[in-house]
Amino acid sequence: MKRLVGIGEAASALGVSITTLRRWEASGKLKAEHTAGGHRRYDLAKLKPELIHAASADNRRTVAYARVSSHDQKEDLERQKQVLELYCSRQGWTFEIISDLGSGMNYHKKGLKKLLEAILDEQVGRLVITHKDRLLRLGAELVFAVCEAKHVEVVILNQEEDTTFEAELAEDVTEIVNVFSARLYGSRSRKSQKLLDGIKKAVEESQC
Numbered sequence: 001m002k003r004l005v006g007i008g009e010a011a012s013a014l015g016v017s018i019t020t021l022r023r024w025e026a027s028g029k030l031k032a033e034h035t036a037g038g039h040r041r042y043d044l045a046k047l048k049p050e051l052i053h054a055a056s057a058d059n060r061r062t063v064a065y066a067r068v069s070s071h072d073q074k075e076d077l078e079r080q081k082q083v084l085e086l087y088c089s090r091q092g093w094t095f096e097i098i099s100d101l102g103s104g105m106n107y108h109k110k111g112l113k114k115l116l117e118a119i120l121d122e123q124v125g126r127l128v129i130t131h132k133d134r135l136l137r138l139g140a141e142l143v144f145a146v147c148e149a150k151h152v153e154v155v156i157l158n159q160e161e162d163t164t165f166e167a168e169l170a171e172d173v174t175e176i177v178n179v180f181s182a183r184l185y186g187s188r189s190r191k192s193q194k195l196l197d198g199i200k201k202a203v204e205e206s207q208c
Contacts, residue, residue: 003044004033010042060125062095063114064088067134069103077101080130087157088128095128107139116143119150126153147166 005013011021024030024042032040068077076108081097088095100111112135114153118124127147132140 003149005042005044007032010044013044014054021073060123062088062093062126062128063082063115063118063124064095064133065099065111066130067100067102067109067111068095069101071101073147075099076123080134081128083157084128093126103137107136116146119146119152122150124150126155128155130157130158132159134158 007021008017014021021030025032030042032042035041037082064081064087066077066080066084068074068080076101081099082096085095095178097112098115100109103108115124115127121125129135135143146152
């Protein structure tokens with residue numbers, strides 16, 4: 001049976017504000033019937049399931065994530081945070097900034113863990129980063145897939161390569177080499193050790 005309700009009751013049923021409901025109607029997400037007096041009326045039976053999810057997302061928070069690889073880049077970290085803060089403020093979003101100081105190859109950073117836990121708990125509706133590689137050097141696409149599954153909007157402010165990419169990549173390669181060196185520590189394979197030493201030297205020379 002068709003049941004038409006006013007905008008206030010419809011907003012309450014979806015758990016959103018009246019302003020959000022009007023915005024959805026303006027964007028075509030939602031259609032309303034209008035009385036002779038011009039008042040909006042909504043059929044509760046026709047409210048789409050995706051609107052329920054959209055309502056949930058609207059109530060979730062925006063998180064901006066910033067990261068640099070080393071203590072020497074603290075100034076760059078502050079610049080990232082300022083850019084994110086300015087952008088989110090201009091959009092009128094209520095937001096939180098999570099930051100990390102650690103390699104893009106490290107999946108165990110405190111901030112990244114906090115971010116992923118919040119996404120999995122469906123507390124985040126929007127993720128904002130300055131560059132794709134600020135999230136992770138390898139594995140960012142996996143995080144984006146999780147965001148898509150959890151209906152988290154991902155906003156990347158700059159699609160171009162980060163200016164610190166080459167320096168950080170060299171640090172990440174060095175870290176990988178160190179991990180393998182540790183695993184091969186004590187090994188009698190001089191050939192393997194010689195190979196690792198050669199890679200280390202090449203990385204160090206690229207940083208000069």
